[in-house]
Amino acid sequence: MIPPDECLSPHLGVAQRDHVRLVWWRFYQTFERVRVMEWTCACRSTVYELCEGGGRAFIRRIVQLENDHQVHETHRWSIAEARANWTNLLSGKAR
Numbered sequence: 737m738i739p740p741d742e743c744l745s746p747h748l749g750v751a752q753r754d755h756v757r758l759v760w761w762r763f764y765q766t767f768e769r770v771r772v773m774e775w776t777c778a779c780r781s782t783v784y785e786l787c788e789g790g791g792r793a794f795i796r797r798i799v800q801l802e803n804d805h806q807v808h809e810t811h812r813w814s815i816a817e818a819r820a821n822w823t824n825l826l827s828g829k830a831r
């Protein structure tokens with residue numbers, strides 16, 4: 737395990753008691769071009785990515801299991817909306 741002071745990417749804050757519950761959909765392969773704009777630190781078992789493509793954006797959640805990983809994604813939002821949700825996710829206001 738990497739010591740915390742070597743982490744370069746953000747970690748999620750603790751979920752607040754009244755946090756917004758995001759809807760997570762099972763990932764299915766699409767052919768849209770997606771760029772990962774921001775991501776959380778991979779030292780945690782769950783990694784989140786802010787993805788943009790085709791003028792829309794969404795958050796991807798990757799749960800790293802021992803021999804596999806589970807991928808879920810949110811709705812496609814406008815980029816401004818997705819960035820607001822991303823900020824809320826990092827601060828614990830959404831999960």
Ligand SMILES: [Zn+2]
Nearest residue numbers: 743777779780
């Ligand atoms: Zn870390």
